[in-house]
Amino acid sequence: MNQDIVEQVLRDYDASCRPDGDPELEAVRLAILLEDVFGVVLSDAEIEPALLADAAAVAALVVRLRGGA
Amino acid sequence: MCGICGIVSYAGPPDLALLRRMTGLLVHRGPDGNGYYRDRRAALGHTRLAIIDTPGGAQPLCNEDGTVWVTFNGEIFNYVELREELRHRGHVFCTASDTEVIVHAWEEWGEASFSRFNGQWAIALWDRHTERLVLSRDRLGVRPLFYLRRPAGLLFASEAKSIFADQSVERAFDPAGLDQTFTYWSPVAPRTVFRGIEQLEPGHYAVLDRDGFRKAPYWRITFPEQGSEPMQDIQENTRALRERIVEAARLRFLRSDVPVGAYLSGGLDSSVTASVIARYTHAPLHTFSLRFSDSEFDEGLYQKKMSAVLGTEHQDVMVSPADIAAVFPEVIWHAEIPILRAAPAPLFLLSKLVRGNGYKVVVTGEGADEVLAGYDIFREARVRLFWSRDPGSAKRTRAAELLYPWMARSPGRMPAFARSFFGRRLDPADPALSHRPRWDSTSVLKSMLARALQDEIDRAGAEDVVAAMPPESKDWDPLSQAQWLEMTTLLAGYILASQGDRMLMAHSVEGRFPFLDRDVVDFANALPARHKLFGLEEKHLLKHAFADLVPDDILHRPKQPYRAPDAASFFVADRPAWFDEVMSEQAIATAGVFEPSVVAGLLAKGRRTGGENMSNTDNMRVLAVVSTQLMYEYFIATSGRGAQERALPDPCVAVDLVTDDGSVP
Numbered sequence: 001m002n003q004d005i006v007e008q009v010l011r012d013y014d015a016s017c018r019p020d021g022d023p024e025l026e027a028v029r030l031a032i033l034l035e036d037v038f039g040v041v042l043s044d045a046e047i048e049p050a051l052l053a054d055a056a057a058v059a060a061l062v063v064r065l066r067g068g069a
Numbered sequence: 070m071c072g073i074c075g076i077v078s079y080a081g082p083p084d085l086a087l088l089r090r091m092t093g094l095l096v097h098r099g100p101d102g103n104g105y106y107r108d109r110r111a112a113l114g115h116t117r118l119a120i121i122d123t124p125g126g127a128q129p130l131c132n133e134d135g136t137v138w139v140t141f142n143g144e145i146f147n148y149v150e151l152r153e154e155l156r157h158r159g160h161v162f163c164t165a166s167d168t169e170v171i172v173h174a175w176e177e178w179g180e181a182s183f184s185r186f187n188g189q190w191a192i193a194l195w196d197r198h199t200e201r202l203v204l205s206r207d208r209l210g211v212r213p214l215f216y217l218r219r220p221a222g223l224l225f226a227s228e229a230k231s232i233f234a235d236q237s238v239e240r241a242f243d244p245a246g247l248d249q250t251f252t253y254w255s256p257v258a259p260r261t262v263f264r265g266i267e268q269l270e271p272g273h274y275a276v277l278d279r280d281g282f283r284k285a286p287y288w289r290i291t292f293p294e295q296g297s298e299p300m301q302d303i304q305e306n307t308r309a310l311r312e313r314i315v316e317a318a319r320l321r322f323l324r325s326d327v328p329v330g331a332y333l334s335g336g337l338d339s340s341v342t343a344s345v346i347a348r349y350t351h352a353p354l355h356t357f358s359l360r361f362s363d364s365e366f367d368e369g370l371y372q373k374k375m376s377a378v379l380g381t382e383h384q385d386v387m388v389s390p391a392d393i394a395a396v397f398p399e400v401i402w403h404a405e406i407p408i409l410r411a412a413p414a415p416l417f418l419l420s421k422l423v424r425g426n427g428y429k430v431v432v433t434g435e436g437a438d439e440v441l442a443g444y445d446i447f448r449e450a451r452v453r454l455f456w457s458r459d460p461g462s463a464k465r466t467r468a469a470e471l472l473y474p475w476m477a478r479s480p481g482r483m484p485a486f487a488r489s490f491f492g493r494r495l496d497p498a499d500p501a502l503s504h505r506p507r508w509d510s511t512s513v514l515k516s517m518l519a520r521a522l523q524d525e526i527d528r529a530g531a532e533d534v535v536a537a538m539p540p541e542s543k544d545w546d547p548l549s550q551a552q553w554l555e556m557t558t559l560l561a562g563y564i565l566a567s568q569g570d571r572m573l574m575a576h577s578v579e580g581r582f583p584f585l586d587r588d589v590v591d592f593a594n595a596l597p598a599r600h601k602l603f604g605l606e607e608k609h610l611l612k613h614a615f616a617d618l619v620p621d622d623i624l625h626r627p628k629q630p631y632r633a634p635d636a637a638s639f640f641v642a643d644r645p646a647w648f649d650e651v652m653s654e655q656a657i658a659t660a661g662v663f664e665p666s667v668v669a670g671l672l673a674k675g676r677r678t679g680g681e682n683m684s685n686t687d688n689m690r691v692l693a694v695v696s697t698q699l700m701y702e703y704f705i706a707t708s709g710r711g712a713q714e715r716a717l718p719d720p721c722v723a724v725d726l727v728t729d730d731g732s733v734p
Contacts, residue, residue, distance in 0.1 A: 012303070016606050018625060028468050032455045033604030047464045 006059040009037055023049035034058070040065035071128070072098030072116040072227045072574075073140040073214075075193050077202050077277055080221035082727045083112035090234040092116055093717050095227055097403075098142070098574045104128055104722025106138050111195045111202060113140040117721070118577055120144070120430060123326050126166030127721040132176060133161060136197045139175075141168045142227055143190030143212045144581070146320040151185060175203070183274055183287040187320075187587040191269075193225060201278040208288045209436070209585055210258070210271030210561030213570055217266050223277050228571075229266050229405050233704060239265055240705045242662065244525040245532055250407050251514040251693065255562025257534050262406050263704065271561050289539065290556050291594065292549035298597040303613070306600055309592060311614040317586030318345040321432050322352070329581070330355040330428040332419070333383070334631060335371030337608060337623060338434025338443070342583050344618040346432065347379040355428065358385040359419045366632055371623055378620055386422045388415045390680075393638035394645055401699040403575040404567040408696045409511065409689045412633045416572040424576040435569060436584035439560045440593045442548060442601035443608045443628060448472060449491060450503030450551045451605060457495040457502070466492070471605055474627050500542060501535045503551035504558075513686050514693050517667045534558055548598040636691040640680035651698040660701040668694055 013033055019026050027049045031042050040062060052058055072095025076083035085107055092103055092114035099116030106113045106129040115128040121144070129140045145151065148167035151174060156162065160173040167188075174182040175194055180203075189211035194203040204225060206214045216225040217232050224232050232238055246262035249255070259267040269275055272288040293299065300306050322329050331343045333356040347354050356379070358372040369385065376383035393414040400414045423431055438444045452468040459465050469487035494505045501508075515523070534557060542550055573580045583589065593601070596610065603609035607628050616624060639648055650656060652672060657665045671690050675683065680691070 013604065016603065016609065016612070024464070025467060025470060028464060029471055029605060031464075032451060032468060032471075035455060035458070036451060036604065037599045041458055044459070044462050044464050 003059040003063055006038070006062045007055060009033075010055050010058060023053075027052045030058075034062060038062050038066060071118050071142045072096070072231070073142045073191060073193055074114040074224075074226035074231045075140060075195075075202075076112045076222065076224055077110060077195075078222040079110060079200075079279070082109050083107060083222075085112060085725065085727075087235055088112040088114045089717060091224070091226055091231040094231045094234055096717065097577060098227060100577050102127055102721040103717055104720045106131075106140075106195075106722070106724045108197055108726040110200050111138075111197075113138055113193060113195060115140045115722070118429060118579060120325050120327055120579060121148075122164050122166035125164035126168055128168055129722055129724070130164070130166070130168050130172065132172045133163075137172050137175060138195045138197070139168060139172050139192060141171055141190065141192050142214075143188060143192075143207065144324070144579075145170055145186045145188040145190065146324055146586075147185075147187040149324070180274060180285070180287065189582070189585070191227060199278060201276060203274060203276050204269055205274040205287075206269045206271055208272045208587065208590070209290075209556060209565065211565050211570065211580075211582065211585060213566060214269045215261065215266055216269065216275075218282055223282070228403075229261065229263055230402075230704065232266055240707065241265075242522075242701075242705060244522060245529045247407070247518075247522070247662070247697075248515070248526045248529070248531060249534075251409075251518075252508050252512050252531075253534060253558040253562065254409055254511060255406055255558065255566065257532070257537075257558055257562060260532065262700070290553050291539070291541075292545045292553070293595055294541075294544040295546040295549070295598075299595055301597060303600055303610070306596060306610055307613045310589075310610055313586070313589045313592050314341065314583055314611075314614070315345050315349055317583035317589050318342050318432065319349055320586070321581035321583055322346045322350055325430055327429050328352075328355070328427075329430040329432060330357055330423060330426075331381075332356070332431055332433040333358045333372050333375050333381075334434065335368030335375065335623070336434070336626070336629065336631075337611065337619065338437035338584065340375050340434075340619045340623050341437070341611065341615045342432050342434050343375065343379055343381065344615065345583075347381070348618060354379065354381045355426070356381040356383045357419060357423050357426075357428075357431065358383065359415050360385045360387045361415070361633065362387055362389040363634055366634065368629070371626070374620060375623060384422060384426060386415075386418050388418055388633070390634045390638040391641050391643060392418060393634060394641065394648065397638070397695070398647055398699055398703075399575065400572070401696050402703050403571045404696075405571070405700070405704070406562075406567060406696075407693055407700055408563075408567050409514070409692050410633070411635045411638050411692060412631060413567045413572050414638075415633050416568055417575055420573045420576040420578045423578050429577065430579045430581060431573070432581045432583065434584065435564065435580065435582045436560070436590075437608065437611065439552060439555050439564075440584050440590055441608045441611045442552065442598075443611075444555065445473065445607075445628060445630065446503055446507060446555065447548060447551055447602050448605050448607060448628075449506065450547060451602065453491055453495060453502055453506075454497060454547055456492065457497040460492070460495050500538055500550045501554060502547065504554050510686065511689065514689060517663045517671075517690060517694070519661055519664050522662055546598040548602055549594075552594075635680075635688040636675055636683045637680035639691060639695060640675045640678070648695065651702055652695060656698060657694075660698055660705070662697050662701065663694055 031047045074091040099118045101119040102117040113129045145167040148170040155173045191212040191214035192205040241264040243264040246256040258270040275284040361367040456465045469491045600610045
């Protein structure tokens, strides 16, 4: 697993996602995707709009959760 | 598309008069001709809807020396390629029909023929020399095939009503079949709602000969182990999916000697199939749609838009609740199972529109939701799985609010209800995690059952479809497990039957489904789950593959399932008289399925509210009772509403090898 793959998935997500305006719900929506695609489990503290809004931070999080950090 | 029936009797020549009565009950499936074959052991009947080789394809049809006979309902879409292969192997063809390909394929490859067929079929082959009957049904159950086993033989038919033409057949509900219907929405093959009558499982063939009756699968619904899917590249998969769907749609549009129309629902799937036909064929396209007078259910704007984009000749039928009530008895006569939604009734009216416009064949988007993960049940499952990883998390609990954004009473607006509904039985190890909410909420219907019937069900023991999942399914992705359950239960038992074959064939219209093409299904099942359901975005790869053909607002519409007015249809002021007759306390008690006092309470609630704003469960309750009561009237009560047998015109094929004294020359 490397950061490029995560960023590719995030680009695809951005292209297909139609946000509904509630930042916390959007964080939940992205967390569902990340857990399914990458087989990780996020803590409540990580299902956080501020953290999940940043692609680089998300990529780093996924890599870390997968033990690649 | 056609109707088939037959009798095998090892105790003496089959009764030809019975075969003709059986055939007469299938005329709606094939009004263009009929035929029969009989020898000392077997009789085959056929009603024909002439689509391929109109002059030459009459049935039953045999091989060169008359030793193998076939009666066939459906289409083998790759028959042209198979015929060429068989010709090279020395077979001589007398017709241009796909039916004859079946006979020669059987001679050449035996049971291995079925895995070579790409199509939708119910087939009965009779080998005179070995006195062997072979039945076969397509992979996913597009075409129906029922049978009744007896000590000295068997009856089979496209519809159970044909088997009931034999007055000696017991007419009774099967408690286990009803139990499955009031859990999974339909019986699961081989079970039916009729005692003693079975249906051949999709993807199976059966053999009856002197050694007895046996069945085997030639194809199974299967998925790769999670994480070991062979094709991971989304660009490559997008191209490959498009290629397969285009070919599947082309085959279904072009391999017909009569014009083929298309359904347009206003959703993605039928927009894709109609767009592909418009782009990749040169024939003019005629499209048909269903409209609702109630704006809650109507998708007319999207239908009109898609039709305008494609430049099709377009027609629609507007359906009101009163229309649904008016045709409901006919719908049940054709569906042959209790139904928990009124949704088949408008489809009955849509096929009438198609036939009224002179069309015998339509291409539709059916199957895309199961094969490419479009249903909300898959999104629900993903939410439940996410939630189950930490059921106490306030953030994870909120995931349910992402479901059903289009609903007036959506989880986002009723979060407390959503938590209680979607949060039940959150066991991540449960292979049926996806389906528990549906099955549990449907099973509530059983609280209305009469005590005696409930006792019978308890004695029979519940048949759990989860126990029938293949052992290797424990290694599948949770989406694949959910897809297996959906294809095994709702697709075959309800979508393709009560909403598909039965409503289409009621007006002699054949449905063709590109998304259920062999190559599309095999390809889709091997995809990584994320290419189908990407987070909570349904049919991700399909949207990628056809983004250039489908307008953006249809491509990205939130998934809106096809629905119709339910209980409200039966509490309108001018409802037909039959409703009060079959729902009377006396009629309920006579049928013995439901507790009369419980039904009386339900009816009182319906009359009080006019059927409006009833709960989801109460809507299902009303539909379950009224459809079951009609089932009783039509198929169980000997003094019921009677069979709608239509007169048979003179047969096109009439081969009787039995002489008057019962011998065979």
